Amino acid sequence: MPGSVAPLDLAGVTIPYHFRCPISLELMRDPVTVCTGQTYDRSSIESWVATGNTTCPVTRVPLTDFTLIPNHTLRRLIQEWCVAHRSLGVERIPTPKQPADPPLVRSILASAAAGAASSRVSALRRLRALARESEKNRAVISTRETRSALVEIAFEGGEPAVCTEADQPALEAMAVLSMLPLSEAESAAVAARPERLRRLGEIVRGHPSMEARINAAAVIEAVAAGARSAEMRIAVGEMGGVMDGLVSLVEQRGNPRAVRVGIRGLFALCLAKENRGRAVAAGAAAAVVRRVGELASSDAERALATVELLCRGEGGREAVVAGWGGEAAAVVALVRAMAGKASGRAAEHAAGALVAVLGGSEALQKEAVAAGVVAHLLMMVQGGCSDRAKRKAQLLLKLLRSAWPLHDSIANSDDFLQPF
Numbered sequence: 001m002p003g004s005v006a007p008l009d010l011a012g013v014t015i016p017y018h019f020r021c022p023i024s025l026e027l028m029r030d031p032v033t034v035c036t037g038q039t040y041d042r043s044s045i046e047s048w049v050a051t052g053n054t055t056c057p058v059t060r061v062p063l064t065d066f067t068l069i070p071n072h073t074l075r076r077l078i079q080e081w082c083v084a085h086r087s088l089g090v091e092r093i094p095t096p097k098q099p100a101d102p103p104l105v106r107s108i109l110a111s112a113a114a115g116a117a118s119s120r121v122s123a124l125r126r127l128r129a130l131a132r133e134s135e136k137n138r139a140v141i142s143t144r145e146t147r148s149a150l151v152e153i154a155f156e157g158g159e160p161a162v163c164t165e166a167d168q169p170a171l172e173a174m175a176v177l178s179m180l181p182l183s184e185a186e187s188a189a190v191a192a193r194p195e196r197l198r199r200l201g202e203i204v205r206g207h208p209s210m211e212a213r214i215n216a217a218a219v220i221e222a223v224a225a226g227a228r229s230a231e232m233r234i235a236v237g238e239m240g241g242v243m244d245g246l247v248s249l250v251e252q253r254g255n256p257r258a259v260r261v262g263i264r265g266l267f268a269l270c271l272a273k274e275n276r277g278r279a280v281a282a283g284a285a286a287a288v289v290r291r292v293g294e295l296a297s298s299d300a301e302r303a304l305a306t307v308e309l310l311c312r313g314e315g316g317r318e319a320v321v322a323g324w325g326g327e328a329a330a331v332v333a334l335v336r337a338m339a340g341k342a343s344g345r346a347a348e349h350a351a352g353a354l355v356a357v358l359g360g361s362e363a364l365q366k367e368a369v370a371a372g373v374v375a376h377l378l379m380m381v382q383g384g385c386s387d388r389a390k391r392k393a394q395l396l397l398k399l400l401r402s403a404w405p406l407h408d409s410i411a412n413s414d415d416f417l418q419p420f
Helices: 042-050 072-084 102-113 117-133 135-141 144-154 165-177 184-191 194-206 210-226 230-237 242-250 256-270 273-281 284-289 297-311 316-323 327-338 344-358 362-370 373-382 387-403
Strands: 031-033 039-041
Touching: 031 042, 031 072, 039 042, 102 117, 102 135, 102 144, 117 135, 117 165, 144 165, 144 184, 165 210, 184 194, 184 210, 184 230, 194 210, 194 230, 194 242, 210 230, 210 242, 210 256, 230 242, 230 256, 230 273, 242 256, 242 273, 242 284, 256 273, 256 284, 256 297, 273 284, 273 297, 273 316, 284 297, 284 316, 297 316, 297 344, 316 327, 316 344, 327 344, 327 362, 327 373, 344 362, 344 373, 344 387, 362 373, 362 387, 373 387
Parallel strands: none
Antiparallel strands: 031 039
């Protein structure tokens, strides 16, 4: 390692070589020491290991232990050096937050499992803060043992939660669960217990805290997504309060997270066809279609996928059409959803819903052609969409064939109508 290095930015300040990461050669912001005794910036050594390297970059000695130990002394020396050179334009590096690690998570979880309600709440809030900080922290927290323990805490007592101090640990545990995926076994531990489903239904439908309702909805989605059987999804969807609660969240126009979580929950439950009629009866169709034009790309995809599923349920087509203010308006809205910057998946789901809306109505088919749907469908067939999306586009093109202008040569060609 050389005794002097290049200046820092344009300030003309020379960084001491032992303050620079041996990998990036930049000033270390979060120095950590590996098992060989060498110190690196955390982000650099993590990237080194993530790309498949198993040796120490400096010594080339095999890393027998991948634990990263924070070098607090060096970090404080770097901070003091930054402060001493502040007049030359050097900014002090912030003190990094402590990342989650298995021993820390186990310690917090032990505190959350027993004791006074206030101490349990404090432990669970600390766990939630760690989960919010980074995807890496969530990966460390999301072990089978941790998730199973959180499920037990979230549903302890079995009765619907109310606003008392004794209920707060359960609500805090549910808040942590809302950020984690659930396995099939953990989903079954909720879906197979009616008292636990009643608890979710009561919270998502009418808890005084909007945050508690959103967290419960996220847990509902995680349970439905983790369930491998339609029976478990059906059990969740038929529980009183669940569908009504999810729909009420979608209707929270000023709360983007509530809308997003509500739609995701409805989509996950409507993957079971038996739940689609229940969702329609709860008003899901009207609630979701009113949000399609307001959502960002990924959320719009999920909303259109939900609309497509609802159209396949009893009374779904009629409810979707009514939500958009009539058949003609529904056709225009779905064609518009396929246009512009719509993703391939959004266009696919819009096309699937459009098939159901158009049905056998020649007048509506002409309405769709006049709205420019053919051009979008041809782009789907010719573009980089999935085979499933192309098949939907082909089906819709065949349905609309009689409505194309007679002078249009495409109407007399089978080039775009061949199956994949």
